[in-house]
Amino acid sequence: MTLHEAFRSAPDHRQFAWAPAPSSGSLQPVFVPAGAGIYAQGEKSDRLYRVEFGAVRVYRLFADGRRQISAFHLCGEVFGFEAHATHHFFAEAICATGIRTLHASPADELLPVALQGLARAQAHLLLLGRQNAAERVAAFLIEMSERQGGLDRIELPMSRTDIADYLGLTIETVSRVLSKLRRKGIIRLPALRSVEIAKRTTLEDMAA
Amino acid sequence: MTLHEAFRSAPDHRQFAWAPAPSSGSLQPVFVPAGAGIYAQGEKSDRLYRVEFGAVRVYRLFADGRRQISAFHLCGEVFGFEAHATHHFFAEAICATGIRTLHASPADELLPVALQGLARAQAHLLLLGRQNAAERVAAFLIEMSERQGGLDRIELPMSRTDIADYLGLTIETVSRVLSKLRRKGIIRLPALRSVEIAKRTTLEDMAA
DNA sequence: CGCAGGTTTGAGCACCCTCAACGAATGTGG
DNA sequence: CCACATTCGTTGAGGGTGCTCAAACCTGCG
Numbered sequence: 001m002t003l004h005e006a007f008r009s010a011p012d013h014r015q016f017a018w019a020p021a022p023s024s025g026s027l028q029p030v031f032v033p034a035g036a037g038i039y040a041q042g043e044k045s046d047r048l049y050r051v052e053f054g055a056v057r058v059y060r061l062f063a064d065g066r067r068q069i070s071a072f073h074l075c076g077e078v079f080g081f082e083a084h085a086t087h088h089f090f091a092e093a094i095c096a097t098g099i100r101t102l103h104a105s106p107a108d109e110l111l112p113v114a115l116q117g118l119a120r121a122q123a124h125l126l127l128l129g130r131q132n133a134a135e136r137v138a139a140f141l142i143e144m145s146e147r148q149g150g151l152d153r154i155e156l157p158m159s160r161t162d163i164a165d166y167l168g169l170t171i172e173t174v175s176r177v178l179s180k181l182r183r184k185g186i187i188r189l190p191a192l193r194s195v196e197i198a199k200r201t202t203l204e205d206m207a208a
Numbered sequence: 209m210t211l212h213e214a215f216r217s218a219p220d221h222r223q224f225a226w227a228p229a230p231s232s233g234s235l236q237p238v239f240v241p242a243g244a245g246i247y248a249q250g251e252k253s254d255r256l257y258r259v260e261f262g263a264v265r266v267y268r269l270f271a272d273g274r275r276q277i278s279a280f281h282l283c284g285e286v287f288g289f290e291a292h293a294t295h296h297f298f299a300e301a302i303c304a305t306g307i308r309t310l311h312a313s314p315a316d317e318l319l320p321v322a323l324q325g326l327a328r329a330q331a332h333l334l335l336l337g338r339q340n341a342a343e344r345v346a347a348f349l350i351e352m353s354e355r356q357g358g359l360d361r362i363e364l365p366m367s368r369t370d371i372a373d374y375l376g377l378t379i380e381t382v383s384r385v386l387s388k389l390r391r392k393g394i395i396r397l398p399a400l401r402s403v404e405i406a407k408r409t410t411l412e413d414m415a416a
Numbered sequence: 417c418g419c420a421g422g423t424t425t426g427a428g429c430a431c432c433c434t435c436a437a438c439g440a441a442t443g444t445g446g
Numbered sequence: 447c448c449a450c451a452t453t454c455g456t457t458g459a460g461g462g463t464g465c466t467c468a469a470a471c472c473t474g475c476g
Contacts, residue, residue: 060334062334062338063416064416066338067338068337068338070330070333070334081323082327082330084320088327089330106315106316107314107315107316107318107319108314108315110319111315111318111319111322112292114323114326115292117326118290118322118325118326118329119290119292119296121330122296122297122329123296124333125276125278125329125336126268126270126276126278128333128336129276129336129373129375129376130270130274130275130276130376132431132432133431133432159453159454159455160454160455167337168337168338169432170432170433171455172432172434172455172457173431173432173433175456175457176432176457178456179456179457192440192441192454192455208271340464341463341464367421368424369422378464378465378466379423379424380424380464380465380466381463381465383423383425384424384425384464386424387424387425400422400472400473
């Protein structure tokens with residue numbers, strides 16, 4: 001079974017949101033239900049996407065099931081140009097999401113977006129290569145807070161599994177670190193996927 | 209002590225190869241001795257560089273001394289555009305190296321280079337996030353072989369410390385994995401920084 | 417030849433993963 | 447509206463991979 005087939009047949013990945021390619025891409029946002037795929041590893045890569053609402057995960061699978069999420073994309077962000085001709089990653093809606101297709105843009109508009117993606121990937125390299133579990137989770141919370149306007153209350157669209165696969169940890173470790181942060185009074189967990197930062201400077205120091 | 213000061217004063221980092229910025233960048237390659245810096249974290253980032261000969265490491269330091277090398281650049285490769293206005297990384301010559309400065313190029317020339325950097329960074333994310341020590345070292349050897357023409361004999365310009373900081377491991381672990389590969393007959397180590405791949409397919413399978 | 421830096425190897429331990437069970441939350445059907 | 451199923455999240459016990467600390471060994475070079 002190829003990765004692509006695995007992707008389509010996995011119980012989680014219900015269906016692709018749209019047919020392969022309406023030759024004149026839509027300018028209207030397309031609704032993508034939670035868990036649905038946007039593109040898959042091996043598919044032709046010829047356009048970009050912007051998140052209108054919701055959230056997207058971009059990841060790659062190993063043959064043995066290991067998964068690494070290379071990026072989350074939140075409202076307003078552009079993604080999809082991680083390859084030249086064909087995609088090397090899967091992209092899926094995390095929750096109910098609106099996606100707008102962008103038409104081929106001039107290079108001078110694409111370059112800043114590509115550079116931002118590069119900067120994010122490089123920052124993530126540091127985290128995965130040299131930070132321990134507590135530092136990774138702290139950095140993740142700070143990153144999410146900053147990408148949601150710097151507020152102390154964060155709404156996480158993704159599951160613990162997604163967070164773990166983004167941070168190179170297991171769900172148990174993510175859960176344990178969050179619990180420890182809560183016990184220390186650094187964060188509060190008012191709901192399953194809500195986090196409230198109580199001591200931001202402490203958290204920032206931890207993220208190192 | 210700031211990172212920048214640490215960089216300049218560290219015993220390893222002898223000196224910068226050139227003065228801050230001859231306003232009309234040189235078209236001749238500049239010789240950079242082993243260990244010398246090319247640019248530093250926090251410096252203004254306004255040009256690109258191409259490796260004419262030798263090799264370069266691009267890395268970031270944590271305050272406590274941890275280091276993550278985000279990329280090696282070998283002969284012919286272009287680097288230096290990892291940031292918008294200021295560098296977020298250090299770049300140093302690994303060995304005696306020739307560097308050519310490139311002048312501001314149009315975006316449509318830069319974009320493919322940026323995308324290749326992005327693809328490499330994303331591939332490295334998988335390695336750091338989800339692969340064990342043996343897989344990392346195997347993948348590194350395969351990568352170096354492919355970047356040196358696909359030959360079975362690899363010349364490594366970098367030290368074990370550099371390899372470890374690239375792969376998110378310690379030098380001891382790198383050394384142990386190499387020894388184990390040698391004992392298994394998968395590679396030979398004819399010199400300290402030479403590797404000969406004896407069983408390429410085995411090594412490729414290990415790299416997953 | 418002697419020194420210094422880099423590399424290898426070993427012993428012990430810490431952090432994180434694995435496996436397992438429990439608890440909470442959401443959705444479905446009766 | 448409640449019982450149940452299912453998924454997701456939390457917590458615990460134990461083990462393994464890779465790190466820390468330490469010493470010996472090369473190897474290049476003055």
